[in-house]
Amino acid sequence: MKTTATAIAALKTWQRTVSRRRAIAGLTPDRLRDIGHAEAPAPVLEVKAGLVTNLMSMR
Template sequence: MAHSETYAVIGGPEKRLLEPYISVGIIAFLRRWRRSVARRKALADLTIDQLRDIGHPDADRPRFEIDARLAAKLMSMR
């Protein structure tokens, strides 16, 4: 019986001590997530020239490399 009383006294305050840290972590995560979503939306609206003006690399956009001989051959087939 004494063991369960001791456990209840120790277990209660420990849980209350962790709750503020957990809620602060959740709030910080949600703020970072909101900022990243807003940043992605703002960058998606910019043109390639505007992205170059602000110094943002356009590495995430698809890029195709076509050999000059292939381009010439395709143009001649046209």
């Protein structure tokens, strides 16, 4: 009984998580900001000052 109850609770939790993710995936960036949800992290390229100079001097 205990194992069955645990499995059912895990299934319900998983279903709620999936439905929330689907709902959030369908929102526009403006609506995400309205509800206070952070936008998905985007890859960022960081170039430090003087990097090109250093690379050219290594040539």
